[in-house]
Amino acid sequence: MTILKGIIAYSVTPFRENGQVDLSLFRRLTERLVQSGADAIAPLGSTGVLPYLNDAEREALITATAEQVNGRLPILAGVSHLTTERTIHHARFAEKAGVDAVMIIPMSYWKLSEEEIYRHYEAVAGSISIPVMAYNNPATGGLDMAPALLKRLLQIPNVCMIKESTGDIQRMHSLRSELGEDVAFYNGSNPLALAAFAAGAKGWCTAAPNLVPELNRSLYEAVQQDRLEEARSLFYRQSELLRFIVAKGLPRAIQAGLELQGVEAGHLRSPLQPLSPAEKQELKQILENCGAL
Amino acid sequence: MTILKGIIAYSVTPFRENGQVDLSLFRRLTERLVQSGADAIAPLGSTGVLPYLNDAEREALITATAEQVNGRLPILAGVSHLTTERTIHHARFAEKAGVDAVMIIPMSYWKLSEEEIYRHYEAVAGSISIPVMAYNNPATGGLDMAPALLKRLLQIPNVCMIKESTGDIQRMHSLRSELGEDVAFYNGSNPLALAAFAAGAKGWCTAAPNLVPELNRSLYEAVQQDRLEEARSLFYRQSELLRFIVAKGLPRAIQAGLELQGVEAGHLRSPLQPLSPAEKQELKQILENCGAL
């Protein structure tokens, strides 16, 4: 099975002023990510405001990504939904569209039991043949999957990757201790980039390549080549930005950053609002500090 | 403006085995609630699994409620959605269907700023003429609105009711202290029923009348008539049940309780699963203890 690695770059979903998805701009931003040196492209993640999109919009975005990337890089598509039935629908659609792997976060309104989470993954993974990345992010999804549950999910045949976004490095240590050296775990918490690579993460799931792709890639390469001191230095050059984009919310922060870099970025969908002028000014300074402006 | 009070009874949304909403059964369960002595009927709340329903299903359920209740009691309908545009759509639909008031919880995937929450309420409330109940429930919605923000929301003309479900009685004290004796605040945390009425709550938003309507109503009346000792006694007769239905999740617990009482209750929508046999046995004992079986 395809195992992703390195820098997995997350797409933003731009909207027109009238509230509709701007597919044409989405394609241009996707092309930009492909050419930035990323190792994989991930549409419809949290950055891509997946939960705010209806079925038709999700499908159009997956199709557009598949066409635009056109086999140049692997695609990891988000297909999560509150209901199992719709998650299956979108997972199947993604597979047919030629996506290489799907990412699934168990979304909650009512907190799910471990058994409910397990059955949800089992039902969705069983409906497709491509690999599944189980994604843990209590801050957005509202559910926290402990290492023991993630271990159990890995027993489902095509659930073969874990993305950890709690922001707690000890979770990754536990995963690696319990699951062994070969477990494919990915870091989804930008401020943990250095610590997660030090801990053995196979890849970094991040929206940052929309703004600072070279810094992201250089950090990964320094770790790969065992140059810790250089990795530390590269990390601290981008850490302020990584904290900022998480603190402000990825869709808002990436949109503002792209505009500051002179790249058209479209509008956000309500209730999400653009950063305030003061926040944009702060971001401008941060981008200048790390040489990205 | 209509101000609700007393026992506001929340409807469950039953599904057929094939996963479709069972509208016919929904009407029968709604009729049962109307006849149970409730002061208002609230479809499409958390109990009614609002977030798991698509647009057409929501509309059918609102229409069915309006037809079934047929003016006998006021209706408070949930119309929340992650996006502002869809919330407006459903609020308008509810108003046209003859609903008396709508309840709105700011749902989150990306945490919303106070400004975003305010604008969301302003846009939705401004699109309708019926009263709006602002609903705070961080455990399900993922956002916690502090008393100061709730106070600000009350400045929007038709936002005139607050439903507090944090489970922290001190929030209600703060609301009343800051907003004065006339603020219309409602308790949405079942285990706080006695404390909230003692604190001055105008009503109790609860799914419990599906199972123990007399106990709910008697508690309310004892408080209204200044009989504290009797209210305390009535509360402790139902408190175990109130804790149980919250701990297990209202849709799961109410469905199981109805079945134990011999009332057809339909199926849950995945990923939600029925209570386990052991949990059902525990519920059976609790219902027996409070004379509801």
Place this chain on the structure above:
Amino acid sequence: MTILKGIIAYSVTPFRENGQVDLSLFRRLTERLVQSGADAIAPLGSTGVLPYLNDAEREALITATAEQVNGRLPILAGVSHLTTERTIHHARFAEKAGVDAVMIIPMSYWKLSEEEIYRHYEAVAGSISIPVMAYNNPATGGLDMAPALLKRLLQIPNVCMIKESTGDIQRMHSLRSELGEDVAFYNGSNPLALAAFAAGAKGWCTAAPNLVPELNRSLYEAVQQDRLEEARSLFYRQSELLRFIVAKGLPRAIQAGLELQGVEAGHLRSPLQPLSPAEKQELKQILENCGAL
């Protein structure tokens, strides 16, 4: 065994400018509490900065309380210490000094296991013959004793009272549900005064009678006489003050309040510092609002 009830008034421990305990002022403040209409006097609680005192100071304060109260009211003395050996020492001293009951909070530096907490209570209670109040306050003591542990502690012969200070009314409901109508539980969270009495608390452990004894007593009496509406009104007259003294720390807030009322209150022991001028101004307004200035 003596069971305390009603308003249990907590003494402050005043210091001289040179940092020594001011025993003479302590006696005068104690006399003031006795005459304020309290049902019991509680020296060496959190309000009395127990953990900041050395052995000799503790002993002098217990002796002074016993002499000053002189049998007019029951005395509940704090004897907690990080080590079991010292707690036993102070419990025995209190018993010999004529104290009616002792209050023990399991203090933590290293979190204690349930077994360690149980053994600690068992050893201390077994070394004396007077009643013991088990005191749960994670915000100060650092340990949270769940209702199940508190229930277990009540099996120790002379552990017969529970003081709950988590600020979560649901804890009191659980205690009463699990332990029955006769359990002697006391409220130690000032902002919960109304809710706790409504829930059946036997008494209110509070430093507020140093400032507003009539309001405290009237609230208790209204509840005792089943006058809920009046109790609610009395509660909201003092709730702002109750929140303030907890938010600012009882020793700091009571000292400032006494000074505002023209009562000599001594100094605090470092690192505790007096309220800031702005905080004192806020307190002045609050005291005026509730007629205590």
Place this chain on the structure above:
Amino acid sequence: MTILKGIIAYSVTPFRENGQVDLSLFRRLTERLVQSGADAIAPLGSTGVLPYLNDAEREALITATAEQVNGRLPILAGVSHLTTERTIHHARFAEKAGVDAVMIIPMSYWKLSEEEIYRHYEAVAGSISIPVMAYNNPATGGLDMAPALLKRLLQIPNVCMIKESTGDIQRMHSLRSELGEDVAFYNGSNPLALAAFAAGAKGWCTAAPNLVPELNRSLYEAVQQDRLEEARSLFYRQSELLRFIVAKGLPRAIQAGLELQGVEAGHLRSPLQPLSPAEKQELKQILENCGAL
């Protein structure tokens, strides 16, 4: 000023069966630590149960450490106390006894304001001439000092080191980002050993050298020599042990581990109790897994 670095080894405080400190055994255990390859010796930390000791015991332990180490390694002594006056007393005693630096955690019963914490450090640091390490550990001390407060403390002339024990690697990143490359921050959270060194920590404050000194030192050296892959491998060999000793409480776990290794370790002081037989068995397995048995 002496700046500590590398492996800073924490002493345990052994007790006799009668509850007294066993000074003779303490000296032998200290000698063992000195010879284990540590870079500094730290008596009277959390591991050494500082808060459970009276003044005379603390002084005897500091004197014994100074005599036993006898200049072979720098000594970092804990001198924290709830009151400012006693902290000054112990800091001065330590300085006179020849200790090289003192470590101070702001202990709380009443939560301290930032101003109170600052004044506490200012008063204590101003009373001595040796360097002060500000120690942040909310899990034991009950207060959490944010990076901004720690930065402010560093403005006090001889406060020149920070020990971070929150277990959150992002705190260390923030310290380094805000305070620059030269800030002397130390890791006090054992499970973060790898991540903290990767982040640039100058040293690791740890009780683990009582059990696995070679593994601790090898990890430090691998990082110093830029061998990340080896460091990762060394970390995962000891990570299970590091998690265990923190989870069970350092004094309990180190005592049990020493006994398993055949080293006399004395008794604990009540209320602390030894690990259960099952926990000891688990520790035995863990020590075998990392070659320390």
